[in-house]
Amino acid sequence: MKSFIKLENVNINFPIYDDNNRSFRNSFVQTSKALRFATTNKDTKGRRVVRGLKNINLDIGFGDRVALLGPNGAGKSTLLKLIAGIYHANSGNTSINGSVTSMLDMGFGFEEDATGYENIIIMNSVMGNPPKIAEDKMQNILDFSELGEFMHMPLRTYSSGMRARLAFSTAVETSPDILLIDEFLGTGDRSFMAKSKARIIETMRKASILLFASHTIHLVTELCNKGIFMKNGEIIFYGSYDDAYRIYEEDIHEDEKK
Amino acid sequence: MNFLNKNLAFNDLAKEFYNYESWFFLAKFDLKLKYRRAFLGPWWVVIGMGVSAGILCLLWSTIFNFNWREYLTYLFSGFIIWMYLSAAVTEAPGIFPNNKHLITSTNATPIFYVLRRCTLNLLLFLHHIPLILIVIFIVSPDIEIRTLITFPLGLFLVFINAVFLTLSLGFLGSRYRDIEPTVQSLMAPMFLLTPVLWKPEMLGDNINFIYLNPFTYFVGILRNDITGIEFDMYVWIGALVITTINIIIFLLVYTRKKNRLIFWL
16 A cells, blocks of 8 residues: 555644643642632633644645744644654544655664663664664665674764764664654764765655655755645645745745735 | 543553663673672662661561561561662652753653652562562572562562553643652652551451551552552552552653653753
8 A cells, every 4th residue: 555644634632731730739639629610710721722733634646745934933843753654643634554664763772881882772662663674774774874893882982973874874774654754854964964964865865745844945956846834833835845945935025025 | 622632641651662672681780880880789778678677677577576587578568669669769769850851862752761760669679579488598588489479570660650640640740840859758758658667457457557658558569469468458459549540640741741842841
């Protein structure tokens, strides 16, 4: 079956917890109060929330390479995390078909005292790939990262550039049906940056669906054929990339005028 | 919404069960790192435990005029088992906040992190077995052959209880951050209330009070057979009842709150 992403009327609300309702004792006291004064005290009922995503309807099919455009806080990352299965919708339907790999955050699960080699297996295990699979990918990761002898040294001896190389090389060694990328920032030196850009474009091309949130416009323009423009947790426009980009630009100019 | 969407919980349990290679590898690796960080690794804890239990045994048997031979296995095994149970409970409320970064970056289920941690605790507990064997060798209590079955069975029961309790307490501890210090401070009096240092028969007529304490059952199923205490059916039945309650609480909490966990971190 071909991969697809279908979202219907999806909403995500982020509850806000202040110091008071983080405490079990306090919330117990509050509930008992609320029960007693249920008619007069309405504030204790209902959670205070911030809208993450509002009424999202989306239908993405095979071959779509979708750019996510919008200002900070528009809900781009939340949408990607929803599709990645990290967040769950408060209401609405989500159906996703195909293996999903998300490159939203890199270098999670790293252990300072483990060697680079071991960290590759750790990171894979954390993503649900058993050690056997990690071993199969190992040669490619080793070659790509060019860390050489450092692969057998503990992570605490690594510079931040070397960590980024390790994280990137491990994360990019994947061939999913659906690939989600959130503003990957090329770190490392210039030669590695050029190489990693070429590599990630290759991975993106292999995926049957791509969702790409980035402010690096030339890269997005080069890779995407569709576009979503988001603002305040809502999808304002979903259609061809050129139209989405035009609306995005207009929106930026409008904001500048204000 | 379904009152009890059991499928969610069972699907997730099945998913992580089939994914055992990943969390088992991570648990083994966590253990390996403990060895790497300190010469002798977890054996320091074993040595420390052996020394303090030895001193305690010497003192108590002198002060209270016990038969030290009999008391030695009782105290050692009690201490070791208590350490395991207490670690399982005190670590439970912090399990998800401590894995916040991973939970917000990958789509592994919460069960994954719990299995990783509980497996590590089990592996650490197994380090103490040689100590128990040495004591058994010195004292040679009458151990029956059924221990070969009941001890692993007891370990399994303690392990699954640790997993489900960690899940339920983990959810509670993520939502309410005062649960963790509360649980930690409750474990000290629990230690005194559980028959670890003393024997139930020392309570005389009040002996039945120990059965109000859930830890009694789990210390019992692990300890009785390796110290040559008579087989006590009640302890096993009690442990099974608690396991059932534990699983029901897990199902209630997990099916309702799984999708909210991430917002609490």
